[in-house]
Amino acid sequence: MATIEKRFVLQVPSSTRNLALVREFVGSVGQQAGMEASEVAKLQLAVDEACSNVIEHAYCHDDTQEVVIRVSFDDAEMRFDVIDTGCCFDPHAIAQKDLDQLIAERRKGGLGLRLIQSLMDEVQYEIEPGKKNQLHMVKRLRKDPTA
Amino acid sequence: MSNSFVVEKSAEGQIAILKLAGFLDAHTAPEFEAAMQGLIDEGKNRIIVECSGLTYISSAGLGVFMGFVEDIRDRGGDIKICSLVPKVQQVFELLGFHQLFHIVGSLPEAVQKFEHSPVWEE
Secondary structure, eight states: OOOOOEEEEEEEESOGGGHHHHHHHHHHHHHHTTOOHHHHHHHHHHHHHHHHHIIIIISTTOTTSEEEEEEEEOSSEEEEEEEEOSOOOOGGGGSOSOHHHHHHTTOOOSOHHHHHHHHOSEEEEEEETTTEEEEEEEEEOOOOTTO | OOOOEEEEEEEETTEEEEEEEEEESTTTHHHHHHHHHHHHHTTOOEEEEEEEEEEEEOHHHHHHHHHHHHHHHHTTOEEEEEOOOHHHHHHHHHTTGGGTSEEESSHHHHHHHHHHOOSOOO
């Protein structure tokens, strides 16, 4: 039987002050999708990390820019896209070191993508140089098929 | 909408205590960083971060621990972490922080940890 997809979009200025708004948005959609509170919290953290990366690395804290968060879900999965038009950066280049190595180097960053990868089932970057960067994340919904 | 964050400073003998409450994300992490830097500037190198009121942490907050701990350990001190709520503890564990920091259940345990294991030993 075909399932109906529900879609949501949030567009916010590129400022860390809007991270709370982003988390509320993701939390609200996660609840609508019927996810448990602990799972919703993981989604909020993953999208927070994605937006924080955009604000810091793609827009260099320029709050005149915008971050777009698209969320959709059906019975099978939730899909998240975090989109920006800032400078592209290779997120994998900043996330490949061990934690003890980062600590030894007095680094404060480099953990965001690692968190996203451990919280989501699929993570993909699409970079269109000069146009947009899009982080695509998928969380599969674990629903009891007999329910 | 929740984005409040509070950091309170206190002391127990020679040990400085930072009590965190609320949401620690990329927006509020600079407050935590400033409080930590303040302790460093005062020459404190035994620091407990008490987290019973901390309801949310992202990597920006974890980064503050990472950015300071090596310098503090080089000076013979340490950062001990205590009283994490389960949701926050999960994030620490997800990234392996429990293998690189002493994380204990309560403030008295953290104080005791400084008495028995004042420095980090792998």
